[in-house]
Amino acid sequence: MDTMNKTASRTGEGALSLGEVTVRFESDRGLVTALQDVSVELPEHGFTSLLGPSGCGKSTLLRVVADLLEPAAGAVSVFGATPREVRRRREIGFVFQDAALLPWQSVIDNVRLPLRVGKSAGRGPAESPEEMLELVGLKGRERAYPHELSGGMRQRVAIARALVCRPRVLLMDEPFGALDEITRDRLNEELLNIWAATGTTVLFVTHSIPEAVFLSQRVLVLSSHPGRVRELVEIDLPYPRDLELRDRPEFTALTSRLRRLLETC
Numbered sequence: 001m002d003t004m005n006k007t008a009s010r011t012g013e014g015a016l017s018l019g020e021v022t023v024r025f026e027s028d029r030g031l032v033t034a035l036q037d038v039s040v041e042l043p044e045h046g047f048t049s050l051l052g053p054s055g056c057g058k059s060t061l062l063r064v065v066a067d068l069l070e071p072a073a074g075a076v077s078v079f080g081a082t083p084r085e086v087r088r089r090r091e092i093g094f095v096f097q098d099a100a101l102l103p104w105q106s107v108i109d110n111v112r113l114p115l116r117v118g119k120s121a122g123r124g125p126a127e128s129p130e131e132m133l134e135l136v137g138l139k140g141r142e143r144a145y146p147h148e149l150s151g152g153m154r155q156r157v158a159i160a161r162a163l164v165c166r167p168r169v170l171l172m173d174e175p176f177g178a179l180d181e182i183t184r185d186r187l188n189e190e191l192l193n194i195w196a197a198t199g200t201t202v203l204f205v206t207h208s209i210p211e212a213v214f215l216s217q218r219v220l221v222l223s224s225h226p227g228r229v230r231e232l233v234e235i236d237l238p239y240p241r242d243l244e245l246r247d248r249p250e251f252t253a254l255t256s257r258l259r260r261l262l263e264t265c
């Protein structure tokens, strides 16, 4: 638990920096501006959630950081390097809403996958796949296949896989959006433990205001059409956090504030 406080206070400046980033897509409706002049500085070891109406560009922002998309304008820096350099060094982990596991491979082989793919690609130090499975609470299920697991367990495997290359940045795009509420709550608590244990910088996309407040040190609220920064809201609640925090007035005050902000996005 002490590690959690250390993680929260171990924040440096500007691990992720976006300067006036604009992203456009060609579509059958013509040119769509997904992000317009988005500027934000997020500290190392931080936990930031992205919140905003559907289509405001949350996934697009993650994809820009992950080097899956190139902005039309603006600058992106990840620990002082370009997203491409950081991706080549395998310092970025990505978890999607769908765990996207290989169904014909066992749990442990799915977690090992990033270590097997592109072995020569200048990867940094790696974690042990067995230890990552233990970290996400799946010790003993190494030989299981994805179809034998629940949705929550599959997401844990996806998180273990994302962590195995010891990423400096963990990008999570609605990772718990398809899970039932109890499983989601449990994984929220576990994710905070994982964050404390690894010290990775997390960018987390969600549609849930309570989830964003519970997890994050700050919430980046985006408005839509085109996606712009509406506000960066500091979540000044101490760590470690447990689910009872959600009944506290300071928690409710923050969720109400975010709800009001979202109504004007």
Ligand SMILES: Nc1ncnc2c1ncn2[C@@H]1O[C@H](COP(=O)(O)OP(=O)(O)OP(=O)(O)O)[C@@H](O)[C@H]1O
Pocket: 025, 026, 027, 032, 033, 034, 052, 053, 054, 055, 056, 057, 058, 059, 060, 061
């Ligand atoms: N490959 C693409 N081609 C064309 N338009 C796209 C593409 N990807 C995203 N867009 C558009 O860019 C905008 C932002 O999309 P994005 O998926 O980033 O939003 P989002 O905030 O993540 O949405 P949601 O909350 O619904 O997941 C939307 O208008 C979307 O239709």
